[in-house]
Amino acid sequence: MTNEILIIARSAPYGSSLAREGIDYILTSAAYDQDISILFLGDGVFQILKDQNPADIKLKSHLAALEILPLYDIEKLYAVKEDLLERGLDINQLGVKVTVIERSQVDSLIDSQDKVLSF
Amino acid sequence: MTNEILIIARSAPYGSSLAREGIDYILTSAAYDQDISILFLGDGVFQILKDQNPADIKLKSHLAALEILPLYDIEKLYAVKEDLLERGLDINQLGVKVTVIERSQVDSLIDSQDKVLSF
Amino acid sequence: MKFSLLVLASPYSQQGGLSALQFAKTCLDQGHQLYRVFFYHEGVQTASALQCPQRDEVNLHDQWKELADQHSIDLVTCIAAALKRGILDEGEAKRYEKDHFNLNKPFELSGLGQLLDAQINSDQLITFA
């Protein structure tokens, strides 16, 4: 049975492993044929910044992990407009293709899903 | 040699063990005859609230640990006025005797010390 | 109802593990089913049998074990998150050529598929961080 599962990605990458552990869960879920969406919210929007270069701090690239999502047919990526703006980020600075939604749309996105989990 | 050591207590108790681990360090330092001051700053001011009753959540009382500080001659306790106000706390709600100082006084308090550490 | 719990909290650095245990006990008291407790992120430390809390502290490892023994609850620890954090059972200790290990039954190591299974097959998955 395929479920619509929304993962809310709220953690900035690198400082904490939570962002990465969230992606690991997403990849697992995709391998089991679930219908996954990802919402980058709050500091989670930092996950999709382009030009990440973490080799110098001896960590694996978070962006590289996100870039393989299309191979798993995960293409419903959303980011919250106000959270991007608050952090001074615009769409040209993003490294993956996301749909930018407004805060007021988050509620119905969550409600439309079978299951929700946040990292 | 006795050093003037300031411990900045920034963590709220119970949710994280840091507040408690800070007190453990303070008690150790006092046992080695150091001249300890404590500054409750930010969420650290929640450490000194009276009527803490953590038996129900199976944790040891933080206030009880603070109450034994006078036995170790630790009597220089400071709390930041603006941080208390922001949290809606007034002096009647505090369970230990502290000197309330303003944010503008914190800088010189720190500078006056030989060593500083925050938890 | 069928509940599952996701424990992300470090057992002796955060309160989340104590909250999860209390929630689990209340679930069972109310006659709900506890389908699985999944330990991930820092929560995997809960599975270490080497933890020696002080006598006036709750022994979370022992309490989960007791609850699992009484109610046959699945206590699953994420294997990838656990291995890097030094939580391993006898089999993994052999594979990684370690002389010691710290995870025993009823705790078990398994993959994230078990968390997905819990999320899909429970009515509710509650996260304790």
Add this chain to the structure above:
Amino acid sequence: MKFSLLVLASPYSQQGGLSALQFAKTCLDQGHQLYRVFFYHEGVQTASALQCPQRDEVNLHDQWKELADQHSIDLVTCIAAALKRGILDEGEAKRYEKDHFNLNKPFELSGLGQLLDAQINSDQLITFA
């Protein structure tokens, strides 16, 4: 100058341990003395010899060990913080009747007095959380 480091960060959940290691190496490269590295709070997990990071991840435990072997640095793990979190050496394992342990030299268990000693006797104590 004489530096000491206080590591509070969990090795595989936070970046602080990597930062501390890089800071330590730079200190030594510049000819400073590294008086002590003290592991407290979640930082005590760094001392576990059972950690099995993936091949493309830094093995913080091994890197500290190597650095300590080369430069005879004190790697002190707070005993009270470590025991409750399941980090123990052979002696403590016996005392607590555990069949296994996970802390070996050059890591050692000691009290908070060693942190105080580091704070007093170093020119600078830097916290990595």
Add this chain to the structure above:
Amino acid sequence: MKLHLIQRSPFSNSALKDCLNTIGENDSVLLMQDGTYSLNHPLLTDIKNPTYALLQDSSARGLTTPASTKAIEYDEFVMLCSQHKHVLSWY
């Protein structure tokens, strides 16, 4: 109709703020663990959503529950979880 579990202090962490930024009008909020430090936070006085606080967690911290928030025990916590489609933790 969601239940939001706030597990961190609103003064040192953005959990409460992030939650309230996007909360739906039929959602409820439950303060627990350090989330109970939110009890008198200005962000909460502005919302119309039903607000609960875990009594054990607030009384542990020496906090009193204002009239606008309902103090509950674990029994009711479990019940609330069973009555909502989604339960989201903010930490």
Add this chain to the structure above:
Amino acid sequence: MKLHLIQRSPFSNSALKDCLNTIGENDSVLLMQDGTYSLNHPLLTDIKNPTYALLQDSSARGLTTPASTKAIEYDEFVMLCSQHKHVLSWY
């Protein structure tokens, strides 16, 4: 004369705010780890204190350092620590 190490994101944690609330006029600020997410934070544009950011940590995250902040490497990080009486970590 203190050096303040900011180790957390200013958007999800109060480390930067708590630090700047009480910072002395001769103090310096060094952004590191998730603290480098502060690089374009409004709180930092208001202060006159010297501000540094660890280049490895900001470039790892895809962040660029504005002209008002000096990008440094570990060499200079250690040097700054040796030049200040107190080094305080905010996390």
